[in-house]
Amino acid sequence: MLNNNALSNHLWVNGRACQARSGEQFECLSPRDGTLLTTVAAGDKADIDLAVSAARAAADDWSRLSPQERRQHLLHLVDLMESHREELAQLESRDTGKPITHARRDDIPLAIRCVRFYAEAIDKCYDQIAPTASDVLATIRREPLGVIGAVVPWNFPLMIACWKLAPALAVGNTVVLKPAEQSPLTAIRLAELATEAGLPDGVLNVVPGYGETAGASLGLHPDVDAISFTGSGAVGRLFQRYASDSNMKAVFLECGGKSPQIVFDDAENLDEVAAAVAQGICYNQGQVCSAGSRLLVQRSIADEFMQRVLAHVDRWQLGDPKDDSTTMGAMIERQHLARVQNLIDTGHEQGAELVYRGQSFDSLEGFYMPATVFDHVSRGMTIAQEEIFGPVLAVTRFDSDEEALAEANGTRYGLAAAVWTSSLSRAHRLSRDLKAGTVWVNNYDGSDITVPFGGFGESGNGRDKSLHALDKMSQLKTTWIKF
Structure with a gap:
């Protein structure tokens, strides 16, 4: 059984645990009985700045690894997730209030399947050569966007985090993950496992905190290249505004439904x-x-x-x-x-x-x-x-x-x-x-995992899952060579 005193409750920045610069914390309550699970470091702008700096510093080296090398790092993470699947299921159930049987059967296996899928896919994706005249070579290459800010909801915290970070990392981006303050525990534990699996420092950072502080700072940060968000339409609109007010970063939204x-x-x-x-x-x-x-x-x-x-x-x-x-x-x-x-x-x-x-x-x-x-x-x-x-x-x-x-x-x-x-x-x-x-x-x-997920209208504009997510997490570069 998990001991509340042993729960991971810190930030994870540049490959190590740390407390919020402000020293602030928030209470993580059990939906099951309303009791305190733990107090979690409450990141804000200063912590987002550190995490984004770490992600930016790691971005070039991570993106220049061969797809096979990134694949191997992610498969090591999959192995650790497999060996810790019961711990992760217990954390997810305790943090969200969902039945433990569902966490064991659905949430954790689907998260593992997601990371494995993108790890296995990335060294099987080819770039393109355009049809041109014989004295021209035109290549179309998929390149990483850079630093991805991933903001995830509280209902399926680990699975949706993996929907976002797995294709981002596979393509060669680095990630700053902001979990929902209601359910941060599996995200923090995943970052610990990622470092244990050998992912270089700064490649995956986790900053728990409130939306109006950590979330807004991530959305407004001029050195974040894209935001992938799942949550309410009201908050999705805020991220579009943050992008407009900062560096016009790409914003991918999944904002619910009435199906x-x-x-x-x-x-x-x-x-x-x-x-x-x-x-x-x-x-x-x-x-x-x-x-x-x-x-x-x-x-x-x-x-x-x-x-x-x-x-x-x-x-x-x-x-x-x-x-x-x-x-x-x-x-x-x-x-x-x-x-x-x-x-x-x-x-x-x-x-x-x-x-x-x-x-x-x-x-x-x-x-x-x-x-x-x-x-x-x-x-x-x-x-x-x-x-x-x-x-x-x-x-x-x-x-x-x-x-x-x-x-x-x-x-x-x-x-x-x-x-x-x-x-x-x-x-x-x-x-x-x-x-x-x-x-x-x-x-x-x-x-x-092989089919895309996302919506029309006010359900958002992004797509998680499938090989299409690799396109979302990358940008196309044309090189036109005249002989």
Whole structure:
């Protein structure tokens, strides 16, 4: 078992642990029971300056290593992550309140898979020679951007950190990682393991701290070449502003969603569909940017289908994250719990019909939210438009394909969507017309590191995962040689 006194709670800058220059710290609380896990060094502008300087100093040497050498460093890190996977799972569960079974099964293996994928990919990517006249040689080379600022959310802290730092490091960039103040522990531990794996000093730096201090300083820093951010739209806008106010750095954003699952009356095996709808809103306590938070169901099957959905939602067991039988753990913090409850209250006030409220969990003094389902939700209601980021499902009924499409596209977000139908032509047509970065057909949340993840509209402009992330973390240089 992990001892709270042994938890890594410092900055990691230039290959070593250090405290914040100011001496400030913040409390890292357990969502499970509200107790103090540890106090963590609270980095601010002075610490970001040091971390960026270290990253800049390391950038040339790291970028000039051969792809095979960078590959080997990253594979050493993968080996250490594998050997520490139970420790990392325990840290992730304790820091975020998610069920330990999910951290073991999903978060840590997917983070490891991500780093391995980019390590293995980087020495298999080729540059290009342009088709030119015989007296010209024109090459197109992928070069690293330089120093990447990675800012990650609290819901999947290690996995999303790896989505950003693995392609950045593989291409030859150096990284300053700012984890969410609610869940910094695995990021700090990862940096320790990276140094143990032999990554040179300054290549990966971690500065925990608050968004308005450490995050803003990273976004405004004139020696940071790009920001890769996952989080709220409000903060994403701030990073775009920071880029404009500093050096016009590239900003890649993934800013959440309000993703619909569209169920037609010709969908096969409605019980399996209902199970996927329940998982889409209950997994990780609904704290998933691509959560299926809207259910659009064809009116002809709505009553029957809703009974199936509610039965499957009821099977998600709210309880102690340490318990292997728990499938829904704690919300990240008290403030977020209150925000979700406020949006539930708003749903009531605006006339949505509350048809399900799960059993509460009061055995621990943590931050627990039962699954909640509203039926007869209209497009103008707040719970149909706002990203709740909790286990709250908004159900809307429709009659025609056109109505379903209009409802699905009727928010400012466009991260993901699902279509459940046995009609191949309908699946193709809606997949084309849905304004979403990912469209699932007859499944929900199917994915792999090999495909890109990101959204349309106010869900952002960046793409994590897949070989496309290597393009995002690099820039193209043309060399035109005249003979």
